[in-house]
Amino acid sequence: MSDYRLVIIGGGLSGLAAGIRYARFGRKVLILEKHVKPGGLNSYYSRQGILFETGLHAMTNYARPDDRHAPLNRLFRQLKLSRKRFLTHEQIVSEILFPNGVNLLFSNDFNLLKDEISAKFPRVIDRFLRLVQIVEDYDPFTPCEWISARKRIKDILGPAPAGGNSVEDELFVNMLLWPVMMYGNSREHDMDFSQFVIMFRSIFLEGLFRPEGTIKDFLDMLLDQYLSFEGEIRFKSQVESIYSRGNSVHGVRLTSGKEITCDDIISTVGYPGTLGLLDPAVTEDAAQYEGGISFMELIYLVSVEAGNHLKNDRSIIFYNLDDQFRFCRPDDPINIHSGVICFPDNFLEIRDRIKFQGKDVFQIRFTHPADYDRWRNVSSEEYKEMKIFWGEKSRQETAKIIGNYLENVVYQDSFTPVTIEKFTAKSKGAVYGSPIKIKDGRTSFKNLFIAGTDQGFLGIVGSMLSGISMVNQHVLEKI
Amino acid sequence: MTRDNIKDVILEIIQDIDEDAEVKEVKSDQPLRDQFDLDSMDFLDIVMELRKRYKLQIPEADYPELATMDSCVNYLEPRLQNA
Numbered sequence: 001m002s003d004y005r006l007v008i009i010g011g012g013l014s015g016l017a018a019g020i021r022y023a024r025f026g027r028k029v030l031i032l033e034k035h036v037k038p039g040g041l042n043s044y045y046s047r048q049g050i051l052f053e054t055g056l057h058a059m060t061n062y063a064r065p066d067d068r069h070a071p072l073n074r075l076f077r078q079l080k081l082s083r084k085r086f087l088t089h090e091q092i093v094s095e096i097l098f099p100n101g102v103n104l105l106f107s108n109d110f111n112l113l114k115d116e117i118s119a120k121f122p123r124v125i126d127r128f129l130r131l132v133q134i135v136e137d138y139d140p141f142t143p144c145e146w147i148s149a150r151k152r153i154k155d156i157l158g159p160a161p162a163g164g165n166s167v168e169d170e171l172f173v174n175m176l177l178w179p180v181m182m183y184g185n186s187r188e189h190d191m192d193f194s195q196f197v198i199m200f201r202s203i204f205l206e207g208l209f210r211p212e213g214t215i216k217d218f219l220d221m222l223l224d225q226y227l228s229f230e231g232e233i234r235f236k237s238q239v240e241s242i243y244s245r246g247n248s249v250h251g252v253r254l255t256s257g258k259e260i261t262c263d264d265i266i267s268t269v270g271y272p273g274t275l276g277l278l279d280p281a282v283t284e285d286a287a288q289y290e291g292g293i294s295f296m297e298l299i300y301l302v303s304v305e306a307g308n309h310l311k312n313d314r315s316i317i318f319y320n321l322d323d324q325f326r327f328c329r330p331d332d333p334i335n336i337h338s339g340v341i342c343f344p345d346n347f348l349e350i351r352d353r354i355k356f357q358g359k360d361v362f363q364i365r366f367t368h369p370a371d372y373d374r375w376r377n378v379s380s381e382e383y384k385e386m387k388i389f390w391g392e393k394s395r396q397e398t399a400k401i402i403g404n405y406l407e408n409v410v411y412q413d414s415f416t417p418v419t420i421e422k423f424t425a426k427s428k429g430a431v432y433g434s435p436i437k438i439k440d441g442r443t444s445f446k447n448l449f450i451a452g453t454d455q456g457f458l459g460i461v462g463s464m465l466s467g468i469s470m471v472n473q474h475v476l477e478k479i
Numbered sequence: 480m481t482r483d484n485i486k487d488v489i490l491e492i493i494q495d496i497d498e499d500a501e502v503k504e505v506k507s508d509q510p511l512r513d514q515f516d517l518d519s520m521d522f523l524d525i526v527m528e529l530r531k532r533y534k535l536q537i538p539e540a541d542y543p544e545l546a547t548m549d550s551c552v553n554y555l556e557p558r559l560q561n562a
Contacts, residue, residue, distance in 0.1 A: 025527050025530070025531050026531055066499075068497070068516055068518075069516075069518060074518065074520055077496060077497070077520070077521065077524075078520055078524070080495075082498075084498075468520075472520065472523055476523070476527060477539075479527070479530065479531075
């Protein structure tokens, strides 16, 4: 008799969702989390009495509570959580910004994006609507060959009409790809069309929002639900190895030396990370599954007076001011010319201001593509200097977009790919995981399954659906 | 369990899945999926809930037997007679 029917490695969003889904039907399940808190990439920490979120800008996949088939609402039903009691703040308006001031605005009303494209890229609007139709009808979850999203989109958009300008078409494709890639592409330069479909739907067709409160409230809700179904979770419990015999796995050993046996394992620590835990070691080459996309995140609290001179009427700005479109590891430690700017306070009906030392402040977050190796291979002194140097560079560059906020900063913090690797299971800080996705969640072991980022769903809603569907498909029938 | 009991159990499970479902208006010869707008994940919940409550294993090949309320009751009656 095993200690647990199911062991889930990782207490991030996919692990918690998988745990709730399984515990709901009354069987013994244990989540092992190496950190002291749940959440994985989407966790939180406190500084000077203020709670900061590690990863959350906004959640994707917005849906009204009455839209039963929307991923967000299916997710709540599957976990037996009340969607009606889950309060949300939708984005106000977001922006895709490219060189020479060319921009596209979008919101959770898809008509805004359509109107923007009609006005700014009138020649492509009909072909764009055809692309939307294809995205809506496409099944991105059935395993299939890798398809280049860039090529597929260009094929769908077709050649520029006579007299048309192909440079403009190229710009349009890049502007569509940029937010989709920044929020969920694990591959450099191009993207799998299935992943594009998933992300396009979740950002543009469904939309962006923030949950009421912070990610901590959201995680607490999940943890409470899991514990109410008598699921068990252990923090500070890092798995050192997964025991296998023949083509099955039968338990884990923690770094503390403790051994736990189980009938099934769902691993959310990524495919290469999972391979690396197997004992005896497997010969499968993990390197091809390593992702190269990581980011530096800079967080600022600025005094509310800054609102008078800053351009801060957007929820999120996805900007790429490079002359060339470069979604890849930068040549420098970070690429200051491209990134995401998020104003977490600029979502509908957010009334509570954060107070810092008694003063009203608001938050601005910046995300830049970053190169893990350049942050890893330095001394801790150099690392600190680099953080200061590149933080300053980032402020100079982003001030060109939103105005100078430096004198209004009352608190700042930043983290790099190395920080991400330390606190999450993301090898090399690759937040979106492997460029190769394991869509069916299967491994070469019959009772070891992959859920989360490397299974192919992305974002908070996506990773949770991943945990749920892997439980549904692989372990529920054994209950 | 009587046929009426079984019907009540099914409706209770559906109500649990969707608090807004108008279960009182169920048409017993029409597909449950269409009437309550259930997707395959919801449907799995009905199967799992029956398993949890009555230790009743319903093989996937038998899922079509659960299509309407009438067929559900017909299928479950002999299996839940001692429940």
